[in-house]
Amino acid sequence: MTESPRIAVIGVGNEFRRDDGVGPAVVARLRERAADRPLPPGAALASSDGDPGRLIGLWEGTELAVVVDAAHAHPGHPGRVHRVDLDRRAARHTGAASTHGLGLGEAVELARALGRMPGHLIVYAVEGADRSLGTGLTEAVAAAVDPLAERVEADIARHRDAAARGADPEP
Structure with a gap:
């Protein structure tokens, strides 16, 4: 039997800054839902303030990392969700405007340079x-x-199903 891939779900933000707390809110909802529908073995839920070093520490060594963060857009549509897929081969700065001064874009660039990106x-x-x-x-x-x-x-x-088949997960 193959060991389950390590998975990290990271909610980035500050729950004391209103909408900036959406990342931790999604992680909290996943924790609640896990009571009825447990996440696979090896899956971890975490919250982070967005510091690049802490983000890298949370996703390092994972096969899949899912990060949820608040963003700015002009003009904005509050509640609209954007999805970006990166893997360690194609990681690049996305230019996304996080609500943090240094944050996700810098963490991706630093992790890529250090060879510490998650698999996906x-x-x-x-x-x-x-x-x-x-x-x-x-x-x-x-x-x-x-x-x-x-x-x-x-x-x-x-991701879990693709790993069980020995295939790369579809984005």
């Missing part, structure tokens, strides 16, 4: 509306949490 990296960027101090997501961003948790579960299942 999926980034979900959720457009936010409010980054002011306070807790709770705006209505549009909160409405994206459940569907996004389902998409992450589907990504994990697709």
Whole structure:
């Protein structure tokens, strides 16, 4: 029997800055859902402030890392979700505007340079509306949490199934 690939789901953000907390909110929802539908062995859920060193530490050695973060877009559509697929062969700075000064783009570039990229990296960027101090997501961003948790579960299942077949997972 083949050992299950290591999988990391990382919610990036600050739950005390309103919509910037969408990453941790998705991770919290996945934890709740795992009571009824457990994640595969070797899957870890984590939250991060977005520091590049900490992100690299969380995804290093994984076959699949899924990162959920808040993003800015102009004009913005709060709650709209963007998906970017990267693997260690094609990793490059995406130019995405994270809500953190140094963050995901820099972590990807640094990890690539150091040879510490996960086998496959999926980034979900959720457009936010409010980054002011306070807790709770705006209505549009909160409405994206459940569907996004389902998409992450589907990504994990697709990766697990491909690994069991000995194939590369489809993006």
